[in-house]
Amino acid sequence: MTQTNNETLTLVTGGNRGMGLEIVRELAAKGQHVILGSRNLVKGQQAADQLATDGLSVDVVELDVTNPDSVTQAAKQLTDKFGYLSVLINNAGAVFDFGQKASDVSVDTLQKDFGINYFGLIDVTQKMLPLLKKAPQAKIINISSMMGSKTEALNPESVVYQAVAVGYQSAKAAANMFTVQLAKEMQRDQLNITVNAIDPGMVATEFGGATPEQAKSMGAQPITHGVARTIELATDWNNKDNATFSNTEGPVAW
Numbered sequence: 001m002t003q004t005n006n007e008t009l010t011l012v013t014g015g016n017r018g019m020g021l022e023i024v025r026e027l028a029a030k031g032q033h034v035i036l037g038s039r040n041l042v043k044g045q046q047a048a049d050q051l052a053t054d055g056l057s058v059d060v061v062e063l064d065v066t067n068p069d070s071v072t073q074a075a076k077q078l079t080d081k082f083g084y085l086s087v088l089i090n091n092a093g094a095v096f097d098f099g100q101k102a103s104d105v106s107v108d109t110l111q112k113d114f115g116i117n118y119f120g121l122i123d124v125t126q127k128m129l130p131l132l133k134k135a136p137q138a139k140i141i142n143i144s145s146m147m148g149s150k151t152e153a154l155n156p157e158s159v160v161y162q163a164v165a166v167g168y169q170s171a172k173a174a175a176n177m178f179t180v181q182l183a184k185e186m187q188r189d190q191l192n193i194t195v196n197a198i199d200p201g202m203v204a205t206e207f208g209g210a211t212p213e214q215a216k217s218m219g220a221q222p223i224t225h226g227v228a229r230t231i232e233l234a235t236d237w238n239n240k241d242n243a244t245f246s247n248t249e250g251p252v253a254w
């Protein structure tokens with residue numbers, strides 16, 4: 001079915017669980033036509049079926065952000081079915097290093113962190129850009145992390161000061177710079193496409209292998225709190241914010 005260009009069409013990567021699924025749920029409930037990206041189609045369909053029991057209808061696309069063929073195929077499917085995209089939410093992310101020192105964390109581990117959090121995000125963005133350019137206005141929202149903030153990492157008062165996940169933090173910091181560069185490029189080219197980075201805060205999901213209950217006991221916030229700023233940005237059609245890094249509380253230092 002071909003959609004009209006008036007409908008807000010939103011793609012969420014890593015949409016089958018955690019914050020991605022909540023973003024899918026809330027944006028669908030607000031009337032956006034949401035495409036749930038999932039690297040495992042069965043898991044994606046199960047998530048969509050779960051939403052359907054709440055009366056929410058979403059599309060599902062197979063999308064492994066670290067597999068270039070999968071990303072190309074997903075872009076082709078969206079091109080054939082819709083011909084445009086209004087909102088891209090680069091949510092898929094993972095951490096592969098836990099406490100290894102900067103002096104000896106392996107390059108192999110660093111490559112895994114960068115594979116999903118940096119190169120995967122960029123591959124999806126570049127392949128979806130032609131579709132975003134077809135929408136009257138569009139936005140790219142990159143789910144980053146305060147863990148990628150060098151300002152916070154150097155601030156003894158910050159929770160990030162004690163954190164050691166060199167690969168994950170470096171990849172999120174690099175994704176932040178990509179956010180800034182792409183935002184400036186879109187502006188220079190006078191395209192109505194904004195690009196922003198989000199820090200969800202510490203959120204009770206299965207991220208990093210913990211259970212949501214374990215994360216909660218360490219002070220993690222509910223998922224709805226973690227996605228609030230993303231939902232605000234994804235539904236703000238003034239489309240003024242560009243090249244920002246923010247969380248639900250306000251701006252975050254790069």
Ligand SMILES: NC(=O)c1ccc[n+]([C@@H]2O[C@H](COP(=O)([O-])OP(=O)(O)OC[C@H]3O[C@@H](n4cnc5c(N)ncnc54)[C@H](OP(=O)(O)O)[C@@H]3O)[C@@H](O)[C@H]2O)c1
Nearest residue numbers: 014017018019039064065091092093145202203205206207
């Ligand atoms: N939770 C936090 O405290 C926190 C804090 C700051 C930032 N973040 C960021 O927030 C985002 C969402 O995190 P979350 O807490 O919701 O994590 P999560 O519960 O672990 O969910 C991660 C999602 O990413 C998907 N994914 C993993 N590898 C993928 C790949 N190669 N291609 C496509 N999808 C892939 C997972 O799919 P599978 O089910 O197939 O594994 C899952 O849907 C991430 O970018 C994370 O870095 C999280």
